[in-house]
Amino acid sequence: MGIAIYVLTFALLLIGIYAVVAKKNVIKIIIGVLIIEYAVNMLLVLVGYRPAAQSGDAGTPPVIGPGISAEEVARASVDPLPQAMVLTSIVIGLGLTALMVAMGLRLYEKYGTFDMDQIRRLRG
Amino acid sequence: MKHSGMTLIVRSVARLVTGFICVFGVYTAVTGHVGPGGGFSGGVILAIGGLLLVLAFGRHGSLSLFTEGRCRVAGAVGALGFVLVALSGYAQGGFFVNGLPHEWETGGTILLSDLAVLLNVAAGLFGAFLALSAFRRRPREV
Amino acid sequence: MGVEYLILALIGFMLIAALVAVETRDLLSSVIALGAAGFALSAIDLLLGAPDLAITQVGVEVITLVLLIRAEVTRRDTSTPALRDALRTGAVLLAGGLVLAVVLLAVGAFGDKAALPAFGEPVLAGGGAVPPGVSKDYLEKMTLTRAEGGTGAGNAVTAVLLDYRAYDTLGEATVIFVSIIGAYAIIRRVGRKREGESL
Numbered sequence A: 001m002g003i004a005i006y007v008l009t010f011a012l013l014l015i016g017i018y019a020v021v022a023k024k025n026v027i028k029i030i031i032g033v034l035i036i037e038y039a040v041n042m043l044l045v046l047v048g049y050r051p052a053a054q055s056g057d058a059g060t061p062p063v064i065g066p067g068i069s070a071e072e073v074a075r076a077s078v079d080p081l082p083q084a085m086v087l088t089s090i091v092i093g094l095g096l097t098a099l100m101v102a103m104g105l106r107l108y109e110k111y112g113t114f115d116m117d118q119i120r121r122l123r124g
Numbered sequence B: 001m002k003h004s005g006m007t008l009i010v011r012s013v014a015r016l017v018t019g020f021i022c023v024f025g026v027y028t029a030v031t032g033h034v035g036p037g038g039g040f041s042g043g044v045i046l047a048i049g050g051l052l053l054v055l056a057f058g059r060h061g062s063l064s065l066f067t068e069g070r071c072r073v074a075g076a077v078g079a080l081g082f083v084l085v086a087l088s089g090y091a092q093g094g095f096f097v098n099g100l101p102h103e104w105e106t107g108g109t110i111l112l113s114d115l116a117v118l119l120n121v122a123a124g125l126f127g128a129f130l131a132l133s134a135f136r137r138r139p140r141e142v
Numbered sequence C: 001m002g003v004e005y006l007i008l009a010l011i012g013f014m015l016i017a018a019l020v021a022v023e024t025r026d027l028l029s030s031v032i033a034l035g036a037a038g039f040a041l042s043a044i045d046l047l048l049g050a051p052d053l054a055i056t057q058v059g060v061e062v063i064t065l066v067l068l069i070r071a072e073v074t075r076r077d078t079s080t081p082a083l084r085d086a087l088r089t090g091a092v093l094l095a096g097g098l099v100l101a102v103v104l105l106a107v108g109a110f111g112d113k114a115a116l117p118a119f120g121e122p123v124l125a126g127g128g129a130v131p132p133g134v135s136k137d138y139l140e141k142m143t144l145t146r147a148e149g150g151t152g153a154g155n156a157v158t159a160v161l162l163d164y165r166a167y168d169t170l171g172e173a174t175v176i177f178v179s180i181i182g183a184y185a186i187i188r189r190v191g192r193k194r195e196g197e198s199l
Helices: A002-022 A026-047 A070-076 A080-111 A116-123 B008-030 B039-061 B068-092 B110-133 C002-023 C027-047 C051-071 C083-107 C134-141 C156-164 C166-191
Strands: none
Touching: A002 A026, A002 C002, A002 C083, A026 A080, A026 C002, A026 C027, A026 C051, A080 A116, A080 B039, A080 B110, A080 C051, A080 C134, A080 C156, A080 C166, B008 B039, B008 B110, B039 B110, B039 C051, B068 B110, B068 C166, B110 C051, B110 C156, B110 C166, C002 C027, C027 C051, C134 C156, C156 C166
């Protein structure tokens, strides 16, 4: 079961790499980069998962609250360290999307098309 | 469409809802050390509140309150505030040491860092969206 | 056990949405499919016990959708891919992925002396052959008073992000700031008038 989940995440990463490498439209390339980012973030969060006590529940978040004591959190919660790193990664991914969209808009303004073949041809 | 806003239903709903979204964003950031959330989540939600305003009323409708210059200043204040909180740890012995006494604030400097990150993320994302929405859609002749 | 099947089903949904987003020629449909994949990822985050990530992923997904729809000036992908090129690239990627998987299995990344821990036993727990890492330390330190190294915060993720590993957050604030300034700088020149051109 665990190996199946990891293999499917890796397949998502491959779809993203295929979109970046083989597609000719700039918007499709941006979508490919976003899919790669989803796959990598998901893999990092999956590594830190610990199943809850009852087998049907979701994982226990690492939050100490009025109903949950500290020893219980340290014994049964999921790993907080990958989540912290992925949180910053998600927000940085949004900055990256803004930058890519800005570059795409400038390309369209300069060449009049989003097609990479025609852009390559026109440059010479 | 960017410069003329949307229909009456969208505008009325946006008028009602944007305040709640912004308050929820600030709430998520401020109680970040007690429950789920934190500075980044709160910043993203606050940026979405501003985004709804710009989408519903057109760019000129929201320019009186959120101009690009103010967004840039707010983003810089957030980033500098974070560095100042880090440097203030020197009073207790080192870089980034959690300094505030326990009676004032249970999380220490975490609350101040949360507010700084909230300003930084929200102003940065919303300002980038304002800059991108100013782009005119006319391609130059090649 | 039910949660893992649900996660598997949601990842399958994300795969189908990603394939639709990449292959369809109508650009609006592909952006919407990407949005569906992002919301499924947020649901997976909730099932994996990460509520902060779920909130942030929903918000980031909405902003990404608005930015991408703004970027679409044309509505259809009118490029004509050479079928031989796409097939060749797809075959190369598939072969590379299979080689990587075989190498990882041979090296033992999924076995007992694993570099990647088995699913459901994070490094934190200290079970298996992998020794427990620093997160166990952070979780146990969290309720101590400030003098003994605790933080006094209740949310372990925020405590890690803003107290124990605050350097990384400083770097992240810098990266956000620089990328936003980069987006300004690229788009900035558009509003000015050039000679002979009327706006």
